[in-house]
Amino acid sequence: MSVLIIADLQNGQLKKSNAEIISYGAAIAKQVNGSASVLVLGNCSDNLANLGAWGATNVYQVADAALSEVNPSLYISAIESVINQIDASIIIFSNNPTSKAVAPGLSARLEAGLVSGACALPELVNGFTVKKTVFSGKAFADVNILTAKKIIILNPNSVNIPYTAVESKISTITVSLPASSSRKVTAVNKIEGEIPLTEAEVVVSGGRGLKGPENWGVLLDLAKVLKAGTACSRPVGDAHWRPHHEHVGQTGVQIAPNLYIALGISGAIQHLAGVNRSKVIVVINKDPEAPFFKAADYGIVGDLFEVVPKLTAAIQELHAAG
Amino acid sequence: MKILVCISKTPDTTSRIAFIDNNTRFDESGVQWIINPYDEWYALVRAIELKEKDPATVLHLVSVGGADCDPILRKALALGGDEAFRINLQSNDSFAVAKQIEALCKKEQYNLIFTGKEAIDSNNGALGGMLAALYQAEYIPLATRFELTAEGCSVTREMDGGEETISCSIPAVISCQKGMAEQRIPNMRGIMGARTKPLHVIEPEQVKELTAITNYQLPAPKAGVKLVSADNVAELVRLLHEEAKVI
Ligand SMILES: Cc1cc2nc3c(=O)[nH]c(=O)nc-3n(C[C@H](O)[C@H](O)[C@H](O)COP(=O)(O)OP(=O)(O)OC[C@H]3O[C@@H](n4cnc5c(N)ncnc54)[C@H](O)[C@@H]3O)c2cc1C
Ligand SMILES: Nc1ncnc2c1ncn2[C@@H]1O[C@H](COP(=O)(O)O)[C@@H](O)[C@H]1O
Numbered sequence: 001m002s003v004l005i006i007a008d009l010q011n012g013q014l015k016k017s018n019a020e021i022i023s024y025g026a027a028i029a030k031q032v033n034g035s036a037s038v039l040v041l042g043n044c045s046d047n048l049a050n051l052g053a054w055g056a057t058n059v060y061q062v063a064d065a066a067l068s069e070v071n072p073s074l075y076i077s078a079i080e081s082v083i084n085q086i087d088a089s090i091i092i093f094s095n096n097p098t099s100k101a102v103a104p105g106l107s108a109r110l111e112a113g114l115v116s117g118a119c120a121l122p123e124l125v126n127g128f129t130v131k132k133t134v135f136s137g138k139a140f141a142d143v144n145i146l147t148a149k150k151i152i153i154l155n156p157n158s159v160n161i162p163y164t165a166v167e168s169k170i171s172t173i174t175v176s177l178p179a180s181s182s183r184k185v186t187a188v189n190k191i192e193g194e195i196p197l198t199e200a201e202v203v204v205s206g207g208r209g210l211k212g213p214e215n216w217g218v219l220l221d222l223a224k225v226l227k228a229g230t231a232c233s234r235p236v237g238d239a240h241w242r243p244h245h246e247h248v249g250q251t252g253v254q255i256a257p258n259l260y261i262a263l264g265i266s267g268a269i270q271h272l273a274g275v276n277r278s279k280v281i282v283v284i285n286k287d288p289e290a291p292f293f294k295a296a297d298y299g300i301v302g303d304l305f306e307v308v309p310k311l312t313a314a315i316q317e318l319h320a321a322g
Numbered sequence: 323m324k325i326l327v328c329i330s331k332t333p334d335t336t337s338r339i340a341f342i343d344n345n346t347r348f349d350e351s352g353v354q355w356i357i358n359p360y361d362e363w364y365a366l367v368r369a370i371e372l373k374e375k376d377p378a379t380v381l382h383l384v385s386v387g388g389a390d391c392d393p394i395l396r397k398a399l400a401l402g403g404d405e406a407f408r409i410n411l412q413s414n415d416s417f418a419v420a421k422q423i424e425a426l427c428k429k430e431q432y433n434l435i436f437t438g439k440e441a442i443d444s445n446n447g448a449l450g451g452m453l454a455a456l457y458q459a460e461y462i463p464l465a466t467r468f469e470l471t472a473e474g475c476s477v478t479r480e481m482d483g484g485e486e487t488i489s490c491s492i493p494a495v496i497s498c499q500k501g502m503a504e505q506r507i508p509n510m511r512g513i514m515g516a517r518t519k520p521l522h523v524i525e526p527e528q529v530k531e532l533t534a535i536t537n538y539q540l541p542a543p544k545a546g547v548k549l550v551s552a553d554n555v556a557e558l559v560r561l562l563h564e565e566a567k568v569i
Contacts (some may be wrong), residue, residue: 010482072451072461097481100463100497104451108417113532116416116446129536136442138339142537145528164534177445182473183460190484202568226569244500245480250335251500252357259568268337273442276541280566282558285548298561301550310480315569316330318559321452 001034004088005056005153006041006079008096012068014046016199017094019054025092026055029119032090038168039082041075042067052168060086060173067177069185074177075102076109081175083110083149092151096198112149119158136250136273156198157256158277186194191245200229202259205248205275207233209264209285209304213241216309219263225315231255231275233265247273263304267292284308292318323379323470324426326405326432327369328348328423328450331387331394341538348443348538357394359440361500362401362451367503368468370426380404384426386419388412392521398515400508406519411526414444414535420452421529427457433492434475439464439499447497454495462488466501 005025008015022038029036037058038051048059062078079102083091091106093099095117107114119133119140127144130152134141142154197203204223210216223230230246237247248255250270256277263284272295275281283296284304293299300307333339333353340349357366366383373379383398383406395406409422427435435457440447447463448450454461460474466485467478474491480499508516550558562569 015482072454076455097464097479100447101451102463103457104416104448105461107448107532108420108452108455111417111532114446114448115417115533116448126536132445134443134445134538135333136445138541139341140539140541141535142539144534144536145532146534147532181460181491183488185486186476186489187487188479188484189486196483247500251363253545259562259566273335280562280568282562293549295544296547297544297566298558299547299549300552300555300558301549305553307552311558314556314559317556318563318569 001032001089002087003029003032003034003036003090003092004083004086005036005038005092006099007038007051008094008098009040009042009044012043012045014044014050016050017096017156019163020156020159021092021094022051022054022056023163024121024154024159026164027161027302028090028092031122031124037086037088039079041078046294048170049168053165054163055166056168058086059168059170061170062173062175064175066180070098070101071181071183072101072105073181076105077178078175079106080109082173085173089149091149091151093151095153095155099153103151105160107151110149111147112151113145114151114153115143115145116151116153118154121159121161133277137276138273139240154254155277157258166176195227195229197229197231197246197253197255200255200257202226202228202261203231203255203257203278204228204261204263205231205233205265206236206242206263207265208235210236215305216242218305222261222308222312222315225312225319228261229257235269262292263308265292266290267295323372323376323434324382324432325369325372325379326382326384326427327361327366327398327470328435328437329361329366329371329383329385329395329398330358330438330441331355331385331391332441335359339540343539345538346396346536352551355390355394356439357398358441360440362398363505364498364500364502365436365438366401366403367396367506368498369507371503372470373402375523382407382430382432384409384423386411386413386422386526395521396516397508399519399521400512401506402512404519406521409523409524409526413531415531415533416444416446416448416452417532418529420449420456422526423453424456425527434494435495437457437495437497439497441520450495450497457493457495459493459495460490461495462490463497465496465498468498468502470497480547508512
């Protein structure tokens with residue numbers, strides 16, 4: 001049984017998340033006595049040989065310019081063709097807007113069972129069972145994939161698998177793509193100069209406790225010394241204190257950074273639903289009864305306007321010392 | 323223009339999450355059901371706005387589920403919409419659900435299908451993409467803006483590191499999230515009117531499931547918060563550096 005990992009590309013470059021999905025796919029290949037291959041769709045300016053570091057024995061590239069934009073039907077056709085050519089049976093994606101556009105359609109086309117939001121390696125004792133998050137991170141479900149072909153979308157930052165470097169063989173592969181539809185991209189609006197929230201290892205987040213948009217300086221200073229992404233609670237987004245895309249929670253972005261620092265956020269259940277997969281949570285809130293402390297690993301009860309500048313300075317000191 | 327909005331029933335966001343029957347089923351006792359927020363606030367309201375702009379628009383709603391979906395569909399009808407369909411199948415498998423909705427689409431020939439970005443219980447975000455592939459429609463997930471155009475539609479969607487605007491033909495399936503519309507509250511006239519709007523119950527097609535949930539678990543409880551005094555911020559930095567090793 002062979003495993004096919006769909007490389008995660010942005011602007012023709014390999015994203016950091018590839019380390020996790022490739023080592024995950026390589027570990028599954030070991031479980032099923034198969035090999036792990038990576039598929040790179042579209043042009044890529046990075047050195048594909050590097051993908052061997054995470055355990056990919058084969059790297060296939062479809063360097064068709066038509067794939068530089070994510071058109072689901074073209075992507076589905078291309079992946080389906082590669083699956084048939086190399087006889088892959090387990091397909092791995094990273095959870096992001098591209099896989100959300102492609103993997104479900106591929107699942108329907110191949111009638112291959114899909115687990116979206118996986119967070120662990122499969123269990124092979126009773127069939128093929130993959131754990132995923134449900135109820136916005138408040139629980140897990142074990143999902144048995146009943147079909148021979150299987151598709152898994154892995155949540156970022158959820159497994160930590162040691163890599164085994166291998167020599168990888170790189171080849172181009174040709175696929176016939178369907179005639180392009182009338183679909184076209186008419187505008188692109190990139191968020192420049194910020195660390196994308198879902199990829200940030202550290203996130204600093206602010207709530208109504210900051211009192212107004214003019215006070216965000218303390219938060220941004222802290223984020224800067226930590227090279228952190230910035231987030232906010234829903235009322236903050238709704239009041240336009242911060243852009244909508246920073247709103248995390250049940251109805252906003254769901255994130256799983258290594259470190260989440262919450263400033264002046266009460267910790268409502270709907271907020272927690274978006275951040276409870278963070279490895280370490282730090283809460284700074286002046287109310288010792290704030291529910292967020294129950295979900296936190298570390299906390300300071302105090303006025304954020306006094307505590308946060310001190311914290312920023314202490315981290316700067318740490319960096320200067322180290 | 324014929325529009326279908328897919329409505330899923332989810333537990334209220336404050337519901338206690340627990341499992342019964344040896345952790346194989348969600349404990350529904352005491353749970354209050356709501357329309358999945360993405361379906362209600364964004365997909366349904368945007369569809370209603372399109373109908374308000376062009377009253378000739380036909381707006382249908384569909385839920386795949388048991389009889390406990392009926393109050394949810396009535397509430398959705400109170401917000402707007404002409405007719406609702408409930409396909410009488412209970413399944414956790416997105417493919418089996420998508421096949422049911424595809425059958426309705428083939429019969430009714432919808433031009434546009436709106437779904438939510440994801441159901442807040444399944445967290446799959448999969449149904450729309452499956453339906454689009456089956457119904458051979460364009461698919462645009464994670465949409466934040468939708469407009470009809472002469473050629474079809476123009477849709478802005480979230481992508482890695484920003485947003486893009488796509489123009490495409492219809493039929494199209496659009497999964498909706500924040501930005502699409504503003505939440506509305508049903509008014510008395512809507513609620514009264516919804517009582518007499520048709521709610522058809524259809525028996526499902528025979529389809530196979532591709533996946534099955536075998537077991538649920540709750541996450542291990544947190545060890546408890548370590549509080550650091552506000553006068554000793556350096557101690558927090560030390561803990562994050564040496565103990566948690568995250569900075
Ligand atoms: C269906 C539904 C979905 C929702 N989805 C989301 C979602 O996705 N994301 C989300 O965030 N919310 C969501 N909410 C809203 C949620 O219930 C809360 O209302 C919201 O998270 C509260 O935001 P907050 O913590 O910023 O504000 P508040 O609850 O007002 O908390 C402000 C906190 O700041 C503290 N504070 C004040 N001054 C200071 C100071 N000087 N120093 C330190 N601390 C201070 C206070 O003690 C308080 O704890 C949703 C609600 C519903 C009903
Ligand atoms: N049983 C269902 N009946 C009708 N629509 C559904 C159902 N399940 C999911 N949907 C729709 O598909 C979207 C995505 O759901 P999911 O793929 O389960 O995350 C939801 O926001 C709904 O719009």
